[in-house]
Amino acid sequence: MSATGTTEKVANTILDTLIHAGIKPIIKKVAEAADVQLYDFDLVFLGAPSYSFQPPEPVQKFIKAKMKLHMERGDIKPGCPVLPGKTAVVFCTYSGPHTGIAEATPAGDYMGQFFEHLGFSVAAKWYTVGEFKGHEDLSTQGRLGDIRGRPNVKDLAEIESNVSTLLKSIQSR
Numbered sequence: 001m002s003a004t005g006t007t008e009k010v011a012n013t014i015l016d017t018l019i020h021a022g023i024k025p026i027i028k029k030v031a032e033a034a035d036v037q038l039y040d041f042d043l044v045f046l047g048a049p050s051y052s053f054q055p056p057e058p059v060q061k062f063i064k065a066k067m068k069l070h071m072e073r074g075d076i077k078p079g080c081p082v083l084p085g086k087t088a089v090v091f092c093t094y095s096g097p098h099t100g101i102a103e104a105t106p107a108g109d110y111m112g113q114f115f116e117h118l119g120f121s122v123a124a125k126w127y128t129v130g131e132f133k134g135h136e137d138l139s140t141q142g143r144l145g146d147i148r149g150r151p152n153v154k155d156l157a158e159i160e161s162n163v164s165t166l167l168k169s170i171q172s173r
């Protein structure tokens, strides 16, 4: 989910980079993803903004529903063995006005744990700074300084580069 478009911008950058690399990805908002069978895919990205250092409620709801389904199906096994060929990446946007990136890592870890429980290898957790839209004080006086206009071209180029590096590492396996 993306209330002010920042996480969506990162998601679209990931999407465009994958398409450019010749992959045919599908993109869904969590609200529309209840029926997605995660095990049908070899590479899954899940992104969210950090809200009070957690994924927002719709994302947590999605994760909890999937956890319940996969527990019931017996997919989540003691020790969570890693399934060969199943890779996940989580990405999180945040403004960090109080304690910086420490406000985002618990949200990234939460989403990462979800995939590890399913047996996916979590190849990366990407954190991108996003302006706290509608709150000038939190976009200028926080620990990260003036973050208006973020993510900027450089932030999105970093995402592009991360995707390219990830694909190379998957393809060389």
Ligand SMILES: Cc1cc2nc3c(=O)[nH]c(=O)nc-3n(C[C@H](O)[C@H](O)[C@H](O)COP(=O)(O)O)c2cc1C
Pocket (backbone or CB within 6 Å): 001, 002, 003, 004, 005, 006, 007, 008, 048, 049, 050, 051, 052, 053, 054, 093, 094, 095, 096, 097, 100, 103, 104, 129, 130, 131, 132, 133
């Ligand atoms: C209700 C709410 C709570 C937020 N809590 C945090 C937070 O705890 N830490 C943080 O770094 N940013 C926080 N933010 C800022 C957002 O994570 C950040 O601006 C994000 O990039 C917005 O992404 P979006 O446009 O995709 O929703 C919060 C924003 C909102 C609206």
